Each structure stands twice: as structure tokens, then as C-alpha cells.
Amino acid sequence: MDKALLIQLGGSVVAVALLVAVAAWLGAARPTPPLDADAARALLAVEFPDHKPSSVWIAADGAGLIARARDEALVIWRRGDGYVAREAPWSAVSAVRPAKGRLALRVGDGRPVFAVSDDVWPPRELA
């Protein structure tokens, strides 16, 4: 590999690091306040427009939600300043046991962790 190319690659690495630092320092991320009932409903309508969830549970810290639509769990969690949505069988989601106020799920490529009050899972509204 010639010297000019190495210098160019090195310069690019430095530029990437600086740009990421600027983005982190200035913080121009989207605001993501904790979810409330209205925000949860709006998010479900966008991510699962063809589902009719019968009940919705919002995580204790407002960073995600799990809704139930018949035998399916509609799982939405915050990733960065956006949200990720996945479906999972309700039986699998309801069988997970929380520990120390955390409910850790495995849904496809995601490993969301939900804050649970008093380690109660599934909550009464979803059961």
C-alpha cells in the first residue's frame, strides 16, 4: 500500500472521529420524552397499522411498550433517538421473568430491556 493512500486513510479516520465528536458534543438528536398513552397509541398506529391491540403496557421508564393483539405481542423499544418494532408470540413474551426490575427480551436482532415496576410481569392489563 503506498504512502499517499495510507495518509489519506489516516486522515479519513481522524475526520470521522472528529465529526462523531462534534455530533456528540453539539447533541442535535431528536427529543424522545418518555412515552405516555397518547404517544404509545400513535407509535403503535405507525408501526403496526393493521393490528388492533387490545391492551398496551408502557415500561416504567417510558422507553418502550408492549401491546397485546390476540396471540401476538407487539414490542416497541427506544434505540438511540428512534424506536424499533418487532412482533413476537405472546406466549414467549409473557413467559419471560423479570429480574431486578428489568425485563430482558430477545426479539430477532434486538435485545430490548424494559423497566418493570416491582418485577410484576405480565401486568394485569395484558394478561
Added chain:
Amino acid sequence: MLKPSFDPVQLAIPFFVLAIVLEILLGRFGKAKANYETRDTAMSLTMGLGSTVAGILFGGVIFAATIWVWNHRIFTIPMTAVWAWVAVFLLEDLTYYWFHRIAHERRFWWASHVNHHTSTHYNLSTALRQTWTGGVAGTWLLWLPLSFIGFPPAMVAIQKGVSLVYQFWIHTEAIKRMPRWFEAVFNTPSHHRVHHARNARYLDANYAGILIIWDRLFGTFIPETDEEPCRYGTVKNLGNFNLLHNVFHEWVGIGRDVAGAKSPREVIGYVFGPPGWSPNGSRDTSHTLKAKWRARMARETQTPPQ
């Protein structure tokens, strides 16, 4: 004639850096619509850097193939003629349109291109979120006919670079609309926002590189509407910020599906069918998502019986 005397992309790198800093500042101080999330930005820029390295590693093969084809050319087109530059501009842009369309509508090539669409943001750093596996996917083969016709490889390479540089500035929410005549002819931030949107109504649209006329001509143009703002990313956004997952997840998905295929027809469908294809139709493709969206719209606009 063989190697370009300059690379438009290399020359534009300082401009890329300054433009990103400016967009972050405008977004931070509320002067323009621009959002940057640190891990998302890091992913986009690292993808850009990795793409450069992948290009170097695979560049020799592409260069050798291009030279071989050019040595068997039909005509010899002069690099100094203005008409030749006009012709290569139009033909390269048409090639780009079809490359881009195939890269969205057939899973094998989508596996390589999907990385560019995984950001849930639409900012200038997203423009640099480029594939690492384009060489393997072989989409570069689509440009070989230009050399076969007789355009010098250097000319084609420069025009490809110009197209890439052009497409940088359209990855922004800071610019709402360009003048009408410009929107009619050229690809713009508005047109390309639609292309990056995951809303069902906007899927598989606006594949243009520089000229939006190809989408208008081939029926893939969808205008941005203020009633439905674009939501960015893929239909199923990635569940994590893992760089390697972003690069290879669709390839892994193809491998998994092919391993579980029950017939050669299923293998072909999983590899070359539209993204989301499945033998029993249990998964969603752009086509089914749009059909469901149309049905929802029809239900919502249906007036109740008197």
C-alpha cells in the same frame, strides 16, 4: 484514457466534512431541520470509510474487467468532445437508475444496498453510509457496456464520481423544495427523502441519481406530500447499532433462508425475488405493504352509508 486524472469524490471530501459540520450546527441552533444521533452518525461515517477500503480491495478486479471490455470496444469515443461528455452523463445516469432499481427490487442486490437505508435519520452523514459488499454483489457489471460502446474507462469513472458527489447534497432535510423547474428535471432533497422513507406509500420510488426524469419516464416517481412526512429507515428498522450486523444482516438472512429452502424454486425466490419474498407469502414485500396501505386508505376515506 484508462485511469482518471482526478477523482471527483476525493476532491469533494473536504466539502463533505464542512457541510456536515454546518448541518449539525444549523440543526443544533434550530436554523434548519437536521437531527444527528451520535451512534447513528458514527455508523454512517464508518460505513463510508469501510466502503472506501472495500473499494480499494475490489478496485483491481473492476479495473481489470473494465479495461478488458474497453479493449473489445465497438467505437473509440474521444474524451475531449463535448458531445461525448453529454452522452456519458445521460447514459451513466440511466445506468445508475437501473442499478438502483435492481438494488431495491431484487434481494441479492438489496443485501448489498440495504446498508445505505438503515439510518433512521436523513442527513448529510447518511449520504456517506455506503456499502462494503457492492464488489461482491457485482452491480459494477452494469457499467461495463459503457466501456464496450467505447467510452474511455477514465471518462466513466469521472462521471460516476460526479454522480456520487451530486447525490451527497440531496441527503438533507434542511432544504425543503428547490424551484419547480429544478424539481421537474433533477433529483432533489425532496425526491430523495421519498426514496429513503419507510412509509408504505413511498416504498420503491425515486431511484434517480442526478436526473429525476428516469423515474418519471419509467413510472417510479412519487412526489413528497406535506400530509405524510417521511419516516426514515427500513421497513423493519435494525434492532441494534452493531456495525457488522448492519453490513451483513441481509446476506446472513439470505443464507439462513436458502439453508431452509425446500426446492430450487424457493432458493431462487429467496435470492432473486423481491426483498420479503417467501414461498407462502407470509412475509411482506413492498408490493404487499403498498396493497395493505391502499386498502387502509380506501377504508378510511369510505363515506358511511346514508
